Amino acid sequence: MDALDQISTTLALSMGLAWASGINLYATLFTLGYLANTGNIDLPPDLQIVANPMVMGAAGIMYLIEFFADKVPGVDTGWDAIHTFIRIPAGAMLAAGAVGDLNPVVELAAAIMGGSMAAGSHATKAGSRVMINTSPEPFSNWAASIGEDVVVITGVWASINHPILFLIALAGFILLMIWLLPKIWGGVKRVFGFIINLFRRENRATDQSPPQ
Numbered sequence: 001m002d003a004l005d006q007i008s009t010t011l012a013l014s015m016g017l018a019w020a021s022g023i024n025l026y027a028t029l030f031t032l033g034y035l036a037n038t039g040n041i042d043l044p045p046d047l048q049i050v051a052n053p054m055v056m057g058a059a060g061i062m063y064l065i066e067f068f069a070d071k072v073p074g075v076d077t078g079w080d081a082i083h084t085f086i087r088i089p090a091g092a093m094l095a096a097g098a099v100g101d102l103n104p105v106v107e108l109a110a111a112i113m114g115g116s117m118a119a120g121s122h123a124t125k126a127g128s129r130v131m132i133n134t135s136p137e138p139f140s141n142w143a144a145s146i147g148e149d150v151v152v153i154t155g156v157w158a159s160i161n162h163p164i165l166f167l168i169a170l171a172g173f174i175l176l177m178i179w180l181l182p183k184i185w186g187g188v189k190r191v192f193g194f195i196i197n198l199f200r201r202e203n204r205a206t207d208q209s210p211p212q
Contacts, residue, residue, distance in 0.1 A: 009163045014098035016159025016166055018114030019173070020152045021091035022121030025083070026063035027149055028094075030056055031156045041160050046097035070145040073133045080126035091118025120177050127184035 020028040029050050035041045036051035049055055069079045095114020096107045125148065132140050158166040 008167060010099055012159045012163030012166045012170075014095040014110050014114060015117055015170060016155055017094040017098055018091035018117040019121045019170060020156050020159075021094055022087050022118035022123075023125050023148050024063070024066065024152045025087045025090050026059045026066055027152045028156055029059035030063055031153050033059065035157070035160060044098060044100035046100065047094070067145075067149070070148075071138070071142050073138055073141050076129050076141060076145070077126070077133060080122070080129060084122065084126070087122045088115055088118045091115055091122075120174070120181070123181060124177050124184065127181070131184065 017028060017032065032041075032043075032047070033050045033052075033056040036043045036048070037056075043051060050059075066079065070076045092111040092115035095117070096111040099106050099110045129141070129144065132144055135141075155166065155169075158169070
């Protein structure tokens with residue numbers, strides 16, 4: 001039973017950090033460092049660096065920047081695009097670090113699964129934001145951004161304190177993501193297709209306008 005508990009705890013932590021990183025990396029790092037410094041978790045050796053005050057300070061500053069950038073329509077999509085190259089590798093690294101020094105094979109497997117998990121949650125978040133940005137009002141962006149922050153912080157806490165329940169919830173998220181991503185991708189293509197056609201019409205109108 002102890003071995004099963006250890007496996008579920010390690011799996012929940014590694015996949016939980018990867019999943020959360022795909023949504024908000026800086027909130028994930030700061031929450032993990034805070035829980036470590038308050039004695040709520042004993043971090044594996046490869047993750048103890050996130051509890052360093054300098055790392056927490058950097059994560060906190062970047063989280064504040066993202067907190068405001070994530071609530072501006074259009075800016076949030078640009079921010080997500082840039083962080084495609086940050087969140088996914090970071091999710092893989094955190095997942096690998098969470099399994100500890102078991103053996104290189106396990107670490108590599110965790111990194112592959114963690115990178116895939118981070119990619120999935122990032123794509124779901126970024127694609128959803130493109131769709132939300134079609135709404136003319138900013139309130140839906142604010143609600144989505146705040147909701148994501150709450151889900152990330154709660155998810156990291158749950159992955160540490162209630163690993164079995166978290167893994168069940170994560171399985172539900174994966175099923176929802178498999179169903180939702182094709183629909184999001186179709187919507188994103190329509191949005192960008194509309195924008196491209198709009199620019200083409202404007203260019204044609206400019207080219208056909210009589211010279212002054």
